[in-house]
Amino acid sequence: MNPRTGGNADPTDPGTWGTFEQAVTRATTDRLDGAGFVFTEDDPYGGADLDDCRDPETGEIHPEALTEVAQLGSYTEVSPSKTGLKVFLKGKKPAARCKNKDAPWGGAIELYDKDKFFTVTGEHLAGTPLDVRDRQEAYERVYERFFGPGGEDTGGGYEVWNTGLTDDQVVGKAILAENGPKFRRLYFEGDTSGHQGDDSAADMDLVGMVAFWTGPDPEQIERIVRRSALARAKWDEARGYPYLRRTIDKALRGRTDYYSGADSIRSNIVSPPEKKELRFRTVSEVLEKAGEKTEWIVPGIAPRGGINDFVGRAKVAGKTTFITRMAASVLGGRPFLGQPTERVPVLFLTEQGSNIRKPLKDAGLDRGTQDLHILSWKDTMGYSFAEILGAVREKVEETGAGLVIVDTLNRFAGLPGEDENSAGHVSAALRPLLALAQDMNVAVVAIRHANKEGQGRGSTAFDHEVDILMTLKRPLGGHDSNVRELDGVGRYDGIPEKLLIELTDEGYRALGTGGDVVFRDAMDHVLELVPTEEAKALTRDALIDALNEEFGVSRSTAGRAIKALKERGDLACVGAGKKGDPYRFYSPFTPEEREKMREEVRAMNPFRSKGGGSMDRTEKRKTSEGENRVDKAKFSPTPSFPADSVRGPIESNSTPDEFEVPPDNPVPASAYEMRPAMERLGRPATLDEITKEGGFDVAAVKDLLAKGVRGGIFHVHPGGRWSLEPPDDLKFGSED
Numbered sequence: 001m002n003p004r005t006g007g008n009a010d011p012t013d014p015g016t017w018g019t020f021e022q023a024v025t026r027a028t029t030d031r032l033d034g035a036g037f038v039f040t041e042d043d044p045y046g047g048a049d050l051d052d053c054r055d056p057e058t059g060e061i062h063p064e065a066l067t068e069v070a071q072l073g074s075y076t077e078v079s080p081s082k083t084g085l086k087v088f089l090k091g092k093k094p095a096a097r098c099k100n101k102d103a104p105w106g107g108a109i110e111l112y113d114k115d116k117f118f119t120v121t122g123e124h125l126a127g128t129p130l131d132v133r134d135r136q137e138a139y140e141r142v143y144e145r146f147f148g149p150g151g152e153d154t155g156g157g158y159e160v161w162n163t164g165l166t167d168d169q170v171v172g173k174a175i176l177a178e179n180g181p182k183f184r185r186l187y188f189e190g191d192t193s194g195h196q197g198d199d200s201a202a203d204m205d206l207v208g209m210v211a212f213w214t215g216p217d218p219e220q221i222e223r224i225v226r227r228s229a230l231a232r233a234k235w236d237e238a239r240g241y242p243y244l245r246r247t248i249d250k251a252l253r254g255r256t257d258y259y260s261g262a263d264s265i266r267s268n269i270v271s272p273p274e275k276k277e278l279r280f281r282t283v284s285e286v287l288e289k290a291g292e293k294t295e296w297i298v299p300g301i302a303p304r305g306g307i308n309d310f311v312g313r314a315k316v317a318g319k320t321t322f323i324t325r326m327a328a329s330v331l332g333g334r335p336f337l338g339q340p341t342e343r344v345p346v347l348f349l350t351e352q353g354s355n356i357r358k359p360l361k362d363a364g365l366d367r368g369t370q371d372l373h374i375l376s377w378k379d380t381m382g383y384s385f386a387e388i389l390g391a392v393r394e395k396v397e398e399t400g401a402g403l404v405i406v407d408t409l410n411r412f413a414g415l416p417g418e419d420e421n422s423a424g425h426v427s428a429a430l431r432p433l434l435a436l437a438q439d440m441n442v443a444v445v446a447i448r449h450a451n452k453e454g455q456g457r458g459s460t461a462f463d464h465e466v467d468i469l470m471t472l473k474r475p476l477g478g479h480d481s482n483v484r485e486l487d488g489v490g491r492y493d494g495i496p497e498k499l500l501i502e503l504t505d506e507g508y509r510a511l512g513t514g515g516d517v518v519f520r521d522a523m524d525h526v527l528e529l530v531p532t533e534e535a536k537a538l539t540r541d542a543l544i545d546a547l548n549e550e551f552g553v554s555r556s557t558a559g560r561a562i563k564a565l566k567e568r569g570d571l572a573c574v575g576a577g578k579k580g581d582p583y584r585f586y587s588p589f590t591p592e593e594r595e596k597m598r599e600e601v602r603a604m605n606p607f608r609s610k611g612g613g614s615m616d617r618t619e620k621r622k623t624s625e626g627e628n629r630v631d632k633a634k635f636s637p638t639p640s641f642p643a644d645s646v647r648g649p650i651e652s653n654s655t656p657d658e659f660e661v662p663p664d665n666p667v668p669a670s671a672y673e674m675r676p677a678m679e680r681l682g683r684p685a686t687l688d689e690i691t692k693e694g695g696f697d698v699a700a701v702k703d704l705l706a707k708g709v710r711g712g713i714f715h716v717h718p719g720g721r722w723s724l725e726p727p728d729d730l731k732f733g734s735e736d
Contacts, residue, residue, distance in 0.1 A: 001026065003035075011038050011117045033080035036117040037088070045132070046139055047118050048072055048087040049079070052107025056082035062105035064200075069128060070381045071142055074135050076128040077121055085125060086118050088132050091139035100146040102243065104200045109146055111139070127378060145250055162217035163259050167224050170213040173259070178423055178459070183209050190229030199230070203244075206230055207251045213259050216252045218245065254384070257428040295441075297403045298326055299339040300494050302443035304402065306467035307434055308490075309409075311456040314449045317472045318484060318503075320352070323405055323447065324363040325507055330403055331371050337501060337510045344402030345371035347395055349388070351411040353378065373399060377411055385413045389432050396440045404436070409446040410458075420458035430465040467491050475500055476677075476695045483511070509603075522553045522561035523601045527594060530571060530587045537574055537584035570597050684721035 002009045003018035003026040010016050018026070023035035039045055053065035065085065069076050074089035084107070092113045101108045112118075124130065165173070174183045183206070185191040192202040206225055214220045222244060225231070235244035295304040302308060312319040329336035333343030350356055353376065360366055373395060380388050392404060406412055410420055413429035420426065430446075437444045446466070451457050454473045463469060468490035475485040482503040488495040500511040511517050529546050531537055538546070540562060547553040553561070562585065565571045575583045587594060677694030678685065685693070691701050705722055717723060 001030070001032070003027075006030070009036075009117075012115050014040075034119045034121045036119050038117040039112050039114050041114045044090045044092075044134075046089055046091045046093065046111065046113035047116075048089075048139075048142065049084065049110040049112070049118065050087070050103070050105075050107065051079075051084045051109070053085060053103070053105045054078065054083050061085070064104040065107075068109070068142055069125070072135055072138050073381050073383065074129055074133040075131060076125040078123040078125060080119050080121055087128075088118070089139060090132060090134040091136040093143055094140050095143070095147065097147045103146070111143055111146075128381065144253075146246075160216055160218070162215040162220055163213065165213055165259070167220065167227075170210060170220075170224055173213050174209055177209075179209065179421065186230060187228045192230075199232075199234075200247075202230060203235075203247050204251060207248055211248075211251055211255065212257065215258045216255065218248045218252065221248050255428075257425070294492050294494075295342075297330060297342045297344060297443040298336055299341075300488070300492075300496050301326070301336075301468070301470070302330075302403055302445055303467065303492055304441050304443050305438050306492070307430070307437055307444045307446055307465075308468040308470055308488075309456065309462055309466040310445050310447045310470050310472070311450045311454075312447075312472040313452075313454060316474065317450070317454075319447055319472055320356075320359045320407065321362070321503065322472055322484075322508070323407065323445065324359045324365060325503075327372065327403070327405065328363040328365055329507070331365070331369050337496075337499075337508055342402060345373065345399045346403045346405065347373050347375070347392060347399075347401045349375045349377070349392070349404070349406045349412055351377040351408055371399070371401075373401065380412065385429060386432060388412060389436055393436060393440060396442055402442055404442050404444045405447070406433070406444065407447040409433075409448050415458070423459045423461040426459045426461035427465060430461070434465060468495060470495075519557060519561065519564075520601055522547065522551075522557045523565055524598050525551045525553060526558070526561050526565055527570060527587065527598050527601065530585055532587055532589070532594075534572070534574055534586050534588065537572075537586035539582045539584050543585060678723060681723075684717040684719075684723040686721055690722065 001007070002016045003022040006026070008016070017038060020035070026032070027035045037045075039047060048068070050065050050068065053062045054060070069085060069087060072087045072089060074087055076085055076087045078084075079086050093111055098112055098116075099108060099110045103109045171187070174180065174187070177183065182194060185194065186202055186206045186209075192199055195201040195205065203225075206228060207221060210221050210224050214224070225244070226235070236242055296302065297304060310319065310323070312322075326336050327346045327348065328334075330341045330344060330346055333341060335341065356374075365372055375388075375391075383391075395401065396404070409415070409429070413433075415425060415429055433444060433446065436442070448456050448458075448462070450471065450473070454471060456462055456469070456471070468488055470486065470488035470490075473485055473487075475483060479500070480502070484501050484503075486496050486499045486501050488497060496510075498513050500513065500517055502509045502511055512520065525547055526543065529550065530543065540559070543562060544555050544558040547558040547561075548555060562571065566573060566585070570587065570589075571585045572588050573583050573585055575581050577583045589597070677690060677696070681689060681693055687701060687705070690696070690705075694701075
């Protein structure tokens with residue numbers, strides 16, 4: 001309608017158009033669906049009209065249509081019919097064709113840049129940009145996807161070659177591959193149930209699996225898939241160009257992951273890009289490039305030039321809390337988990353929206369830092385992962401960032417659903433990320449969600465491609481809700497293994513392994529129980545008995561705790577250590593001094609090198625009774641991540657024999673760790689019940705129960721059951 005006259009309008013006749021204000025006035029007065037915007041040759045604008053992709057009742061949009069909207073990445077709104085979408089952008093079509101009636105969502109797609117008008121409803125599609133953006137390259141990619149390169153009726157636009165495998169070899173290898181069961185269901189049975197009956201999605205999946213083995217050879221791919229049980233008449237429908245060839249072309253464009261185990265026979269239709277000369281380096285050159293030692297942004301967690309695959313269960317593990325606290329430490333150059341960090345700018349790619357506000361504020365990142373640069377996933381709609389990483393590279397160069405966090409990798413790399421189980425898709429996503437880490441010498445922490453068992457979901461390719469595999473989870477046993485277990489393995493020394501960490505008001509604190517925690521608690525309990533007067537000093541056995549009765553500390557752990565405190569100078573010792581005059585222990589310190597000792601013990605840093613840390617208590621002075629006593633000094637552990645427990649560095653030959661753990665009573669700290677599970681059972685329990693309650697290994701439980709009985713921790717009951725209390729009519733000693 002002509003907004004000025006109310007008569008008919010023609011999108012090719014400017015004389016029938018009006019201004020924006022005139023169009024809005026006419027639409028309001030005549031109660032029309034909206035105002036029409038005309039695309040002309042003289043303006044920079046273009047548009048995409050996606051028909052029949054939206055349920056007008058529920059508002060649900062077909063995933064394939066959403067994919068195209070995301071690719072276009074510009075202002076999008078719901079059409080007047082409520083059944084379609086319209087995208088407005090800056091861009092021009094590469095050729096003349098406009099309409100494809102065979103869009104994968106069952107409707108049509110129309111692309112226009114002149115001689116056409118779109119009705120503007122103002123009903124913005126949430127999640128898309130609020131402005132009209134310059135999307136020329138994306139517009140051309142979408143055009144090629146639906147109309148072929150240059151608008152012709154044939155596919156192509158990629159380098160064509162093959163791996164040299166015959167058709168039968170391709171099928172044979174696909175059958176035996178990791179995703180072989182899915183291939184067999186599609187290829188031999190035509191079973192699309194794994195795709196919710198979506199035949200088009202099943203076609204694309206089968207083509208993709210075949211393409212991996214053949215290479216980008218559309219003729220061989222078509223020959224093989226036509227032998228499958230999925231073949232149907234639709235494949236030969238020629239709307240634009242044949243459906244099957246369009247599917248193959250769509251699967252091949254931009255793909256880089258192909259089978260490389262066979263010699264490739266390349267029949268180039270498009271000349272391959274010029275490649276740089278391969279360079280071999282000497283050992284000295286490699287070592288010089290690698291440096292003398294690993295450069296850590298965060299020791300044990302974030303190495304320069306490497307990727308940490310950081311995994312935890314969604315909304316349970318606390319990944320975002322951990323990562324933002326770590327970022328805050330790096331930005332401030334403060335220690336994290338007791339380890340020094342390198343102060344560098346940080347890039348944070350996050351899938352979260354406004355809910356990221358709380359973890360950022362809790363980590364203190366709302367206090368004006370200018371070195372944290374955040375990229376939200378919603379702002380990357382329409383960009384490929386390669387384009388996103390290109391922007392990351394530019395930002396690293398601009399800011400000097402040393403740490404890049406990707407939360408989550410699946411979201412940004414486009415690994416939804418089945419794709420995370422595909423080794424090819426996973427490798428294709430991780431390799432450019434690894435290239436970024438190595439080329440720019442930055443540390444990359446790529447976050448993923450875990451399965452119910454706490455392990456990373458998806459293909460084992462994640463394990464092969466990254467440098468560190470790390471999980472964050474709630475530990476077994478009776479720990480506080482703010483305690484987590486950090487467990488890693490990788491290509492570097494010093495990665496924390498089964499490390500318990502605690503979130504406090506000051507940040508995360510490393511508690512050590514489960515055995516470290518038990519041992520440290522035992523030391524604290526010794527300082528709580530030991531007498532303060534020499535006249536009341538306790539023998540080692542009496543002190544061990546008191547610890548066992550009061551706190552349930554095993555005899556061996558109690559003995560080691562007494563020994564450690566003696567060597568630290570926290571306990572005074574009197575007696576000759578012989579019959580009639582045994583060693584006796586007390587703590588001749590003020591209440592304030594004792595409390596400070598206990599605080600030191602609780603805060604002991606569990607990270608040590610294999611050589612152990614140093615406990616500097618060398619300055620001595622005489623007590624009022626004439627006995628030597630060690631002055632208080634600070635505990636100064638060697639700052640590195642290691643596997644040794646806290647008790648490692650306290651071994652000494654200077655301790656009297658009485659302090660050694662009796663060889664016939666070897667109850668390890670891990671036996672003590674079984675106590676919480678048995679306490680929860682609250683009754684004599686079988687081996688299976690104890691194993692299930694604590695999540696323990698069966699063989700380990702058998703061994704520890706036997707040792708626990710000898711040490712007086714556990715007691716045997718009739719019927720092959722164990723508990724923490726002895727039967728009413730039996731008392732077992734160590735010989736029992």
